[in-house]
Amino acid sequence: MYIIIVGGGKIGYFLARQLLEDQHEVLIVEQAADKAAQIAEDLGEIVMVGDGCEASTMERAGMARADMAIALTGDDADNLVVCQVAKHKFSVPFTIAMINNPKNERIFKMLGINATISSTSVILAHIEQELPSHPLIPLLTLKGGGLEIVELKIPPESQVVGKPIKQVLLPQKSLITLIIGADGQVRLPTSDTVIQVGDEVVAVTMLDSEESLRSALIGAPSVRAF
């Protein structure tokens, strides 16, 4: 495959090295001449100095025959445009963009970038896996009464799994008002409604009963809450 990498930072460098080892044809487009020279010294003449967002640079790089374009600069707008120009102007079949601001994942996907990589999201996902805590998500605080509406997802280890609501000992002035199933189905609970794993329970509670509600629905207090 012919793969063009825009951005000769550390990720671009190591990626190119690996791809070369795997017998791919690789070209790195890097704006800074000194960085480009350093890569060329290590990896050979696989670097081109230029602005990878410019269509003229892409043309010189042979973007039209590239199988894949990978944008790895530190600027999301640049990465987006590299992929869009590669795709729309040079008909590159597969484009990959690095995303610096995880919030941009949605717009990149909407605009047809084939794959996005967000290191922030990857790290966050690992943290969430490593530190299972089941916090109550406060949805709304009702003015005046000291009440709030909270949401909580039922984990597999919860002692209320499989039990009808009437058997769950809720703190005073707490009420389960809505259950959203793992399948997205919304249920209006009665006292006979059975709680299942993955249910998202929406409840009204007193501000100071939050913790007792949490332990009523989940059990032992979370060891390592954030």
Next chain:
Amino acid sequence: MRVIIMGCGRRGAALATMLDGEGHDVTVIDVDAAAFSFLPDSFAGTEIVGSGTDEDSLRRAGIEQADAFVSTTRGDNRNVMAAQMAKHIFNVARVITLVHDPIREEMYRSLGFRTVSPTRIIAESLREAILADDGGEATGAAAEAQTGSEG
């Protein structure tokens, strides 16, 4: 009309001043608070410090209620990214973006964007000025060229 202008350089500020003077509801967004000094004291619109390519900043600027969005910074990529967010995430009815690079301009125009190319407008004005046989002094074209280079 409720208009959001991204970029408060000379161009963005001039546009904001014009629209504000005509009674439109104008919000200007720029990463640099100092840029707002381009606006006259009489400017009645809203100034927001933030990035036009950041969803939260756009929301703060009121993009969900905007009738039009214009990106006017010097950076083509920032301009087209913000324009695409305005159109596809926030469904703004009128989205207009400056694109300096003629090739990128053509591409984004073909993707359905209302683009304005300062490069092309200035080149055409200069060409007209050169070919005009009145031997005239600095006309609109030269003045425009200057604004363009600094905006």
